[in-house]
Amino acid sequence: MKIIGLTGGIASGKTTVATHLRRLGAPVLDADVIARQVVEPGQQAWREIRQTFGPGVFLSDGKLDRAALGALVFADPTSRQQLNQIVHPQVQAVFQREIERLRAAGHRLVVLDIPLLLETGMDCMVDEVWVVAADEATQVQRLQLRDKLDEQAARSRIAAQMSLADKLKRADQVIDGQAELEVMLQQVEQLWKEKSL
Ligand code: ATP
Structure with a gap:
């Protein structure tokens, strides 16, 4: 079975990609959900x-x-x-x-949705790293729109993360998070077809 690690910067489009992979039938495990479960009382x-x-x-x-x-x-x-x-x-x-x-x-493929895949060293668990890539201008615009952050707050969140350039060095596949939504989802479909065969 192939284990895919899906990652990318804040507001790059990871959740949108993960949701689409689920729709296509991929089992997707979400690190944020699991991180909440493991700190439940007891x-x-x-x-x-x-x-x-x-x-x-x-x-x-x-x-x-x-x-x-x-x-x-x-x-x-x-x-x-x-x-x-x-x-x-x-x-x-x-x-x-x-x-x-x-x-x-x-199952022949599983996707681990891990925003901090590379920062935490959890990439040692995966066979392939897929990075959703969006430049800073796109991230800022989305953070302003989605989270109602002002520009400075958006930039400081982005600056706190590993840079996109460093993430791309570790990527086996790059998903264009800046492409129009339909184009991005088509790329995801193509990747899913290639990998799940
Ligand atoms: P976070 O790191 O904050 O959890 P994320 O990487 O999971 O974010 P999403 O929530 O998928 O990113 O996307 C951020 C915002 O950008 C959302 O409002 C989403 O609808 C929008 N978005 C995602 N991909 C695209 C795209 N290709 N074109 C236009 N808008 C997009």
Whole structure:
């Protein structure tokens, strides 16, 4: 079975590509969804976060206070690293389990939708890296439109990520996230046909 890692910068079009791949019949595993599941109350990562960061990053109902934890790790690289060391292995374990389940069910291809695929080193889990590429002007425009960010806020989010140039160095396939929607989706269909045969 071939494991594809789908990634790209913020607002590049990853979710749009992943949704289309699902529509075409590809099993797509979403890292953001899994990252939320592994910190649900009672899960191992939830317990470890409580031991490491204390009750201050939890809400009164026991759920993780994502805003509080986000503010903490944004301001402190050591905390960020600690949090990643707790969450990433759990996310990887879920990926491995799901991959095995899909393999056993006879699937020949699985897509892992991982925004931080290259930054987290999770690319070691995949056979191919697909990068959705959109330039900064396009990202800024979409962030302004979709998330109502002003230009400066949009640029600082983009600057916090690995550059597109560095992502492209690691890409096995580049999906043109700047192309018109129909053209981009056609490219995705073409890739799906090639890979799933
Ligand atoms: P994020 O990193 O913030 O989760 P993303 O990479 O998943 O973003 P999408 O949410 O798929 O990106 O797309 C960002 C915005 O751009 C959305 O509003 C989407 O509808 C739009 N969009 C995506 N692809 C195209 C395209 N090829 N042409 C025009 N608009 C597009």
